[in-house]
Amino acid sequence: MSKLVCENLTKTYGDKTVLSKLNLTLESGRIYGLIGRNGAGKTTLLSIMSNQNPASAGRVTLDGENIWENRRALDRLCFSRELNISAESGLSGYSVKNYLKTAASYYAHWDQAMADRLVSLFGLTPKTKLGKLSKGMLSMVTVTVAMASKAEFTFLDEPVAGLDVVAREQFYKLLLEEYTETGRTFVVSTHIIEEAADVLEEVVILDKGRILRQQNTQELVDSARYVTGLREQVDGATEGLDCHHPEAIGRSKGVTVLLRDGEDIRPGFDVTVQPVNLQRIFVALCGEEAPV
Amino acid sequence: MNQRLTEDKSIYLQISQMIETDILRGILLEEERVPSTNELAKLYTINPATAAKGINLLVDAGILYKKRGIGMFVAAGAAEKIRSRRKQAFYEVRLSELLAEAQSLGITKEELIEQIQKEGRQK
Numbered sequence: 045m046s047k048l049v050c051e052n053l054t055k056t057y058g059d060k061t062v063l064s065k066l067n068l069t070l071e072s073g074r075i076y077g078l079i080g081r082n083g084a085g086k087t088t089l090l091s092i093m094s095n096q097n098p099a100s101a102g103r104v105t106l107d108g109e110n111i112w113e114n115r116r117a118l119d120r121l122c123f124s125r126e127l128n129i130s131a132e133s134g135l136s137g138y139s140v141k142n143y144l145k146t147a148a149s150y151y152a153h154w155d156q157a158m159a160d161r162l163v164s165l166f167g168l169t170p171k172t173k174l175g176k177l178s179k180g181m182l183s184m185v186t187v188t189v190a191m192a193s194k195a196e197f198t199f200l201d202e203p204v205a206g207l208d209v210v211a212r213e214q215f216y217k218l219l220l221e222e223y224t225e226t227g228r229t230f231v232v233s234t235h236i237i238e239e240a241a242d243v244l245e246e247v248v249i250l251d252k253g254r255i256l257r258q259q260n261t262q263e264l265v266d267s268a269r270y271v272t273g274l275r276e277q278v279d280g281a282t283e284g285l286d287c288h289h290p291e292a293i294g295r296s297k298g299v300t301v302l303l304r305d306g307e308d309i310r311p312g313f314d315v316t317v318q319p320v321n322l323q324r325i326f327v328a329l330c331g332e333e334a335p336v
Numbered sequence: 337m338n339q340r341l342t343e344d345k346s347i348y349l350q351i352s353q354m355i356e357t358d359i360l361r362g363i364l365l366e367e368e369r370v371p372s373t374n375e376l377a378k379l380y381t382i383n384p385a386t387a388a389k390g391i392n393l394l395v396d397a398g399i400l401y402k403k404r405g406i407g408m409f410v411a412a413g414a415a416e417k418i419r420s421r422r423k424q425a426f427y428e429v430r431l432s433e434l435l436a437e438a439q440s441l442g443i444t445k446e447e448l449i450e451q452i453q454k455e456g457r458q459k
Contacts, residue, residue, distance in 0.1 A: 075383060216381045224374040224384055242347055242382040262386055266346050321343050 046072035046120075048093065048197055048229075052102035055088050055253075062088045064253040065102070070231065072196065075223055077244035077261065078233040081330055084250045086233045087125075090199045093231075094123035106197070119152040122195030124186045126202055129174050136175025140168050140185060144192075151193040159192035162218075166211070179206030187215060191222055199231045204239075212236070216243050241265070241322040251330050261322065264302075268325050272298040273315035281313035289328035300328035347382055351390030356399065356418045359410055366410045370400060397421075 048070040055063040062085045070076060080086050091097035093104050095111050095118055104111050111117040129136040135143070140163065148154040163170060166184040174182065187203050204212045219230060220243060231248075234240050241247075241261060249256040257264070271278055275297040282301055290299040300320055301309065309317050320328070339354050341347060358364045371379065376387040391408055394400040399414045411417075438448055 213381065217378055220377050220381065220384070224377060238343075242341070242380070242386065245383045245385050261383070262346060262348065262389070319344055 046107050046196065046229075048072075048121075049105050050089075050093065050102065051105070053089070053092060053099050053104070054101040055085070055092060055097075056100045062253055063092070063099075066253065066255055068248065068255055068258065070197070070229065072229045073227045074229055074245045075219065075243060076229070076231045077237075077240055077247045078231055078250060079235075079237055079247060079326055080233075080250035084330075085253045086250055087201050089250065090123050090201055090231065090233065091125070094118075094121045094199060096123060096125075120196040121199075122151060122190060122193035122197070123199040123201070124190035124193070124203075126205065127174060127182045127186055129177075129182065136173060138174050139171050140174065140177075141170035143174060143185065144170075144188065147189045147193070151189075151195060153194035155192045155194050158194075159188055162188040162191060165214075165218075180208065180211065183207050184211070187218075191218065194226075195228070197229045197231070199233075201233050202235070203232060204234060204236060212239060216240070219243065237323040237326055238321055247322065249326065249329060256329055264325060265320070265322055267303045268320035268328075269301045269303065269309055270298060270318045270320045270324070271301055271309060271315050272296065272318075273313070277313045277315050281310050281315045283310060285309070289331055300325065341380055341382070347380075347386050348389035348393065351376060351380070351382075351387055352393040355390070355394060356422075359399070359415050360418055364410055366412050366414055368410050369406070370408045370410060372407055 050066055050068040053063050053066040053068075054061070066085075066089065068089075078086050078090070088097065092099050093111075095104075095113065098112070106117040106120060109117050111121065127135060138146070144159050144163070148156060148159070162184075166181075166188065168177075168181060168184055168188075174185070177185070183203060183206050187200065190198050190200050190203070204215055207215065216239070219232070222228065223230060232240065232244070244261045246258065247261045247264060248258045271282055273281070274295055275292065278297040278299060282299055285307060286302045286304060288300045288302065290297060292298075302325070303309075309315070339350075339357070341350050355364065355370060359366075364370055370391075373384045373387040373391055376382070376391075377384040380387070391400065395402065395408070397417070399411055399417060400408045401411050403409055435448075
């Protein structure tokens with residue numbers, strides 16, 4: 045099994061620290077979700093993990109080899125970034141076809157037949173200039189590059205941004221199809237968490253430049269409870285448990301609990317216990333603490 | 337297999353329960369192949385590992401069995417097994433919930449029995 049490992053990654057821009065001594069291990073053959081708030085450092089992390097951006101400190105290794113400027117390691121990695129078509133980037137004049145041609149020359153295992161198939165599946169016109177595409181269509185181009193790169197570790201930054209609900213569903217089915225056929229490893233960052241939750245085997249939560257949590261998605265969701273009731277009852281039922289994001293209105297209180305192995309909500313209290321979805325867990329972990 | 341997934345319960349449990357329900361309804365027949373984890377993953381847009389967990393639950397319960405290199409099949413007697421297990425769960429879980437709610441509403445045992453008989457006559 046291959047492993048991509050980040051050790052003590054730190055990235056600073058001037059006096060701003062974006063990543064702070066971050067450690068992360070990604071194993072091959074999984075679909076990972078990278079979630080975090082705006083500015084949490086997701087894109088910076090993905091760009092460092094793919095040699096597109098140097099770390100200020102720390103290193104990234106693939107099966108023990110440092111990936112920095114290492115062609116052999118880079119042939120196994122693909123980070124299909126969100127396309128920036130501003131005037132300075134010079135990309136807006138490229139046609140879809142020429143952009144894909146450039147990508148093809150960059151990726152060692154490029155699959156042109158797959159690129160052609162996705163271009164037609166997404167209804168993209170090869171001759172159209174990138175500058176004329178909508179945000180959703182640009183996402184389709186980046187998804188096409190990511191899939192056709194056939195890279196063993198493929199990173200997708202906000203692949204569904206701007207896509208309509210039908211295209212988003214299409215993307216997740218495509219991702220699963222490619223994953224089940226090839227066993228490639230995917231890291232997908234997204235803000236539309238609930239739609240992606242069932243597809244992600246493991247979720248990595250990034251907060252303020254650190255990994256807040258990395259866990260099997262279903263296990264995390266199964267361990268979460270939302271407990272509500274009279275404040276004293278809720279406090280009693282959740283005493284000693286891993287509580288997050290308490291919210292109170294008058295005498296009532298609600299709190300998100302992440303149960304550790306073997307734990308349960310304490311019995312004997314008059315409270316309502318409900319399941320919590322991944323999106324709510326994320327808010328409980330990364331949202332601003334409400335004053336109670 | 338065409339039910340929708342909800343957020344109230346673990347996905348793998350829903351997968352195993354949907355397959356069970358399909359066996360009870362005769363949508364999946366005994367000794368017939370069930371969809372593979374990859375097929376289920378694509379159908380429901382879920383991770384194949386989650387689908388596999390649901391399938392394995394049914395293998396452990398003796399409801400599905402594996403034919404090497406071919407896939408998962410519905411075991412003989414699976415429907416009866418599911419029915420008796422659900423019956424037990426009905427008595428142990430649903431009935432006790434019903435009785436607890438009845439008690440908190442002050443419904444007496446006699447009133448409850450009378451209601452059940454009345455419902456039964458209408459059916």
